[in-house]
Amino acid sequence: MSTDYQQAREALGVRLRELRLTAPAGRLTGVALARLLGWPQPKVSKLENGRQTATPEDLRAWADGTGQPDAYDELLARLRGFESHIRSWRRQLASGHKPVQDTHLAAHADASTFRGWEPAMVFGILQTPDYARSILTRYAELQQSPRDTEEAVRSRMKRQEALYDPGKHFHLILWEAALRALVCPPSVLAAQLDRLSGAIGLDTVELGIIPLSASLKIPPATAFWIYDDSRVIVETWHSELWIEDEPSVATHLRTWRTLRESAVYGNDAHKVISAARRALNGS
CATH class of the missing domain: 1.10.260.40 (lambda repressor-like DNA-binding domains)
Known part of the structure; x- marks a missing residue:
């Protein structure tokens, strides 16, 4: 907290x-x-x-x-x-990214059911170390915060242990654009897409992908997480919002379920990832 x-x-x-x-x-x-x-x-x-x-x-x-x-x-x-508490990045990142990663690690430990929506990049819980390193480095540059990238990457990788905890379940939705965004070198993104394909087989993960060609009921806007259907975490450019009032949580749940209607799963999700991989290779 x-x-x-x-x-x-x-x-x-x-x-x-x-x-x-x-x-x-x-x-x-x-x-x-x-x-x-x-x-x-x-x-x-x-x-x-x-x-x-x-x-x-x-x-x-x-x-x-x-x-x-x-x-x-x-x-x-x-x-x-x-x-609905606003936590500014300026204050949070005063000592670097690791304390922020540790806060989320603690929040993950206290919850069992996670719902996530991400339109722009691969979820941190599914990132490879190299992909996470690229993301955290770019954010440190943007926020002009202390560089503790390696410590932050280790904390983010520590959080991924929850993927193998049978008591936790992750219901995640990505927009296809997140698979194609070159926020890292092409070779790093290629490895990240391979990692993403492997995550589909985990029994604790339900990974849906919304194709760019899908019909959408609502715009694919801001990313968010929902913990145990009782807490929402939203990241903006200047701050992070921790939201716990019931009406706001309910709005995010409706948003997540509406987005889910446009997502594909299983073999169809694999096909979207494979298409992004082929495009990356210029095939």
Whole structure:
């Protein structure tokens, strides 16, 4: 979980504690408030210490239970402020790409079902070291961030161990354009396409490809990941968005399912990859 996100959650917890301690009818203990709300006592502690994300219903109950219902709007605004959290690349990359890769490694460890859409390049979880090296080098140049490319590549390769974990499942969709983008030397892309073909045989991976000739219901826009159908991660040029509010997650799920309708799988996906490989060789 992002440091900024956690800090915002802890700040909300501090505010919740203030409301409990300043209840108009008299200071409430955590045990007393939990009893009043019909909650297990650990829930009060977790919310106040930023170890659990409150729901709007939790905040309403807390405001009413502490005798300060007018505080609900403020609490809800705080929650909405970090449910869709912006993490700027400038701040994230201050120490290089490895810390970012490590953050995603931790997020992967906590989830079991992944849905991804990528229109421009091969997913990091399926990249070869040379392809990843090219991508990370170019992004470091763009963001003018410290060069720790080899450490970042190793962290990205470490994440790929999840592909062989039977408890995890990856439902991935690529646009064919991602197979043809020369964001690396042709020889590196050739090896990457071979790697991609091999991924189709993994029992933890469902890889769909949308051909350039496919009919689309929506434009093939911004890439995103969905973790356990409850968290969305979107990368933009200036920041990374971590989104957890239910309506926004639901929108991304609908988007992913709509894109999936245009994708091909199995042997048909192999044919699209093979065509890109032949085009690369000038055949």
